[in-house]
Amino acid sequence: MTDTLNLTPQEREADLNLDQLKQLVGLVEYDEKQDPFPVTGWDAIVFVVGNATQTAHYYQSAWGMELVAYSGPETGNRDHKSFVLKSGSIRFVVNGAVDPDSPLVEHHRRHGDGVVDIALEVPDVDKCVEQAKQAGATVVREAEDITDEHGTIRIAAIATYGETRHTLVDRSRYDGPYLPGYQASSSTIVKREGEPKRLFQALDHIVGNVELGKMDEWVAFYNRVMGFVNMAEFIGDDIATDYSALMSKVVANGNHRVKFPLNEPAPAKKKSQIDEYLEFYRGAGAQHLAVATNDILASVDALRANGVEFLDTPDSYYEDDELRARIGEVRVPVEELKKRGILVDRDEDGYLLQIFTKPLGDRPTVFFELIERHGSLGFGKGNFKALFEAIEREQDRRGNL
Numbered sequence: 001m002t003d004t005l006n007l008t009p010q011e012r013e014a015d016l017n018l019d020q021l022k023q024l025v026g027l028v029e030y031d032e033k034q035d036p037f038p039v040t041g042w043d044a045i046v047f048v049v050g051n052a053t054q055t056a057h058y059y060q061s062a063w064g065m066e067l068v069a070y071s072g073p074e075t076g077n078r079d080h081k082s083f084v085l086k087s088g089s090i091r092f093v094v095n096g097a098v099d100p101d102s103p104l105v106e107h108h109r110r111h112g113d114g115v116v117d118i119a120l121e122v123p124d125v126d127k128c129v130e131q132a133k134q135a136g137a138t139v140v141r142e143a144e145d146i147t148d149e150h151g152t153i154r155i156a157a158i159a160t161y162g163e164t165r166h167t168l169v170d171r172s173r174y175d176g177p178y179l180p181g182y183q184a185s186s187s188t189i190v191k192r193e194g195e196p197k198r199l200f201q202a203l204d205h206i207v208g209n210v211e212l213g214k215m216d217e218w219v220a221f222y223n224r225v226m227g228f229v230n231m232a233e234f235i236g237d238d239i240a241t242d243y244s245a246l247m248s249k250v251v252a253n254g255n256h257r258v259k260f261p262l263n264e265p266a267p268a269k270k271k272s273q274i275d276e277y278l279e280f281y282r283g284a285g286a287q288h289l290a291v292a293t294n295d296i297l298a299s300v301d302a303l304r305a306n307g308v309e310f311l312d313t314p315d316s317y318y319e320d321d322e323l324r325a326r327i328g329e330v331r332v333p334v335e336e337l338k339k340r341g342i343l344v345d346r347d348e349d350g351y352l353l354q355i356f357t358k359p360l361g362d363r364p365t366v367f368f369e370l371i372e373r374h375g376s377l378g379f380g381k382g383n384f385k386a387l388f389e390a391i392e393r394e395q396d397r398r399g400n401l
């Protein structure tokens with residue numbers, strides 16, 4: 001087994017093992033020595049929101065995440081509040097302006113709640129920055145060390161689609177709760193009796209929506225700059241309904257810990273979900289985060305009990321003889337999936353179960369997917385039509401179709 005399949009510190013802290021990760025996120029082996037831009041895995045998903053205090057409470061109370069670190073006026077940060085939350089090996093950072101003149105105010109005015117930074121853990125920040133420069137990427141933060149009593153972090157950042165960036169982090173010499181300037185913090189929320197220890201264990205993929213004609217440009221960016229490989233593409237009837245269409249290609253780092261489906265709209269009779277996102281986000285950005293769970297039924301039950309709303313799936317989806325013949329045997333009766341609105345898809349490697357939330361904020365932009373993999377390395381291609389029709393029903397209710 002190659003070094004690239006060693007566990008990351010976050011995965012070890014979450015008590016995950018390699019077999020679990022292979023199932024959860026489709027982890028594969030590869031040769032890091034041939035990689036011009038080696039990526040160990042996800043470091044943090046950083047959000048800008050209108051009210052970080054309330055958003056942090058929501059992710060703890062509804063999604064079962066644990067508060068682990070904090071930065072704000074009490075720690076000397078006069079600009080904004082920042083809450084660091086974890087679930088399994090996933091780290092979310094939620095930022096909201098305190099100073100009315102903070103640049104976060106303008107970012108939120110334009111985009112609403114959304115992802116500003118998809119931070120990646122890398123073994124060699126300087127190697128990655130040098131490769132990015134040679135490949136023509138925009139470096140928005142030069143490599144530097146930041147230090148406190150917990151050690152030193154090496155950090156840099158490059159620009160990607162829209163106003164999204166990839167911060168590159170080497171925390172091998174650091175044992176603090178997140179970054180210098182943050183102090184350890186803990187949740188005060190008491191979980192309901194019987195609620196699972198955590199509702200998701202890992203991050204599977206993040207979908208980026210880009211403007212018409214830009215998808216291939218950004219696929220080429222990830223190929224050229226970061227050495228990502230092409231995993232899949234979905235075009236034409238694969239990814240269209242009677243009313244709307246889009247195109248999608250998926251890129252991934254060598255070990256498939258980090259996967260980015262990239263979508264662009266396609267001409268159709270009505271406005272697609274990608275058009276709606278681009279209109280309300282005011283440009284390209286991260287559309288949805290897919291979080292991996294090893295028990296999607298228990299997670300969905302707990303999330304619904306906590307008030308999280310999911311897209312509805314019509315009963316006819318589960319009564320389709322062709323679907324039942326294609327998916328074969330799965331770990332639970334189809335009736336149990338039907339009761340919860342969970343979708344199922346099978347490919348040559350296995351099957352997966354998945355479900356999608358409604359948009360989490362006021363704007364119809366960012367939402368979550370829950371995914372449970374059983375061998376499948378895909379993205380639910382067989383469910384695209386049912387999913388998009390469900391999204392269209394919500395768009396129509398909002399008057400945006």
